[in-house]
Amino acid sequence: MQTSEKGRAIAPSVTLEISAKAKAMKAEGKSVVAFTAGEPDFNTPEFIIEAAKRALDDGKTKYTPASGIAELKNAIADKLEKENGLKYKPSNIVVSDGAKSSLFHAFAAILNDGDEVVLIAPYWITYAEQIKFLGGKCVIAKTDKKSGYKLTKAEFERVITPKTKCLVLNSPCNPTGVVYTKEELKDIAEVAEKHGVYVISDEVYEKLVFGGAEHISIASISEYMKEHTIVINGVSKSFSMTGWRIGYLAAPEEVAKAIGNLQSHTTSNPCSFAQYASVDAFVGDEGEKFIAEMREEFDCRRKAICAALDNCGYEYIKPMGAFYVFMNIDRFIGKKYNGVAINGSVDFANALLSEGxxxxxxxxxxxxxxxxxxxxxxxxxxxxxxxxxxxxxxxxG
Ligand SMILES: Cc1ncc(COP(=O)(O)O)c(C=O)c1O
Structure with missing residues (x-):
């Protein structure tokens, strides 16, 4: 069977390839330290599991509205108001089967063929693949050590063209762990407003911020930004619920409506009982208690990994959020492992995997x-x- 041009253009996942090799090695009984996981290594809290069981016992096993149940939309609207200073109505919210799905539907709802989307390098590859698939064009804004690996006003201005439709902002960032301050967000918002550029703000790591860093949603910078931003979030990283597949977005009403319509023809409703369980994650204080404990443990590990890297003299971007460290490997490039040259990060990862x-x-x-x-x-x-x-x-060598 012939795949379509669009189907062929989707890049294979480098991440999955390495993870699969590591898994195979482990299955053979080899010792492998896997720094590959994109998910917290904590169980979903018991009170959420209990809520899901209750929902199943109560027969919450049928189709729900495609954009999510009212109880969950209300809980998310309350959360956004209380924690992010964003006042939305339930009609602004679309629940989905994961933030990844919300991103796809958000891009689909706003991009026309040839529209440009600004990605801030280093960026999560899923953005690029989704945008390309939907006929958009990725334009890469550069960051460096001097800018703290963050988008500056000047760089944002440099990449904007008449075709620029939106910017993807991911704070806290996967993979760098950088977290934007309010002042930095104000700078970005100023440029976005000047040029009429929308923002897709991926905030899935919002709860994992450390060392005094604070998560601020760019949508809360001004009423204008709220009207021109799609906020993306979910329960995966905050409540260690990656397998439950519940995400959500908040957007201006006409955009939320279009996304809800689209979702009704693609994924349809997110898992019914996972939605009911997610309501419990947001209401009451048990969710916050769980998050505080998880954050404290991640902070200890963040300090431990940074100290270990410092001891070896390795360079890395100081992480203030998420649970990743992005390490520079310039000093390894051009060297040989068992006679094979390390010419880039894939060679490096493959060679290092042989060492566990x-x-x-x-x-x-x-x-x-x-x-x-x-x-x-x-x-x-x-x-x-x-x-x-x-x-x-x-x-x-
Ligand atoms: C930056 C970023 N956004 C979104 C997601 C997707 O999260 P979800 O599990 O809700 O689809 C991930 C998951 O790795 C992520 O790293």
Missing amino acids: VAVIPGLAFGADNFIRLAYAVSKADIALGIERIAKFEKTL
């Missing part, structure tokens, strides 16, 4: 001289993994 450490190549984020280390592993594994990287370096 799995990492995600930076190529997956448009940064081939970096690797991503997820510290969703124990402190003992963090120590062992970094020790193995240092040992691996000594074997290079």
Whole structure:
């Protein structure tokens, strides 16, 4: 059977390839420290599991409205008002089967063929694949050490053209862990308003901020920004519910309506009982208690991995959010592992895997001289993994 041009254009996932190899090695009984996971290594809290069981017992097993049940939309609207200073009506909210799905439907609802979308490098590759698939064109805004790997006003201005439709902002960021301050968001908002550029604000890591960093939604910067931003979020990372597949977005009413309509023809409603369980995640204080404990543990690991990398003299972007460290591998490029040259992040990740450490190549984020280390592993594994990287370096010719 022949695949379509669109089907052929979708890039294979570098992430999945490395993860599959690491899994196969583990199955063979080899010791592998996997810094690859894109999900918290905590169980979903018991009170949420109980809520799902109750929903099943109560027969909440049928179709629901495609854009989500009223109870959950209300709970999300309350959350957005209380935590993010964003006043939305339930009609502004569309619940989905994951933030990834919300992103796809959001791009589909606003992009015309040839519209340009600004991505801030390093960026999550899913944005690029979805945008390309939907006929949009990715335009890459650069960041560097000097800008703290954040989008500056000048760089934003530089990449804007008459075809620019929107900017994708991801704070806290996967893979860099950078978190934008209110002042930085104001700068971005100023440029966006000047040029009439919309913002897709992916806030899935909002609860995982450390060392005094604060998550602020760009939609809360001004009424204008609220009217020109689609806020994307979900329960995956906040409540360790990655497998439950519940995400959501908040958007101006006409956009939310279009997305709801589209969703009714694609995914239809998100899982009924997962929606009911998610209501419990948002109401009451048990959810916040769980998040506080998870955040504290991640912060300890963040400090441990940064200290271990500092000990080895490795360069990395100081993470203030999410659960990733983006490490520079310039010093490894051009060296040889068992006679094979390391020419980029994929070669590096493959060679390192042979020494029992799995990492995600930076190529997956448009940064081939970096690797991503997820510290969703124990402190003992963090120590062992970094020790193995240092040992691996000594074997290079
Ligand atoms: C930046 C970013 N946005 C969105 C998602 C998707 O989350 P969900 O599980 O809700 O689809 C991820 C998951 O890895 C992510 O890293």
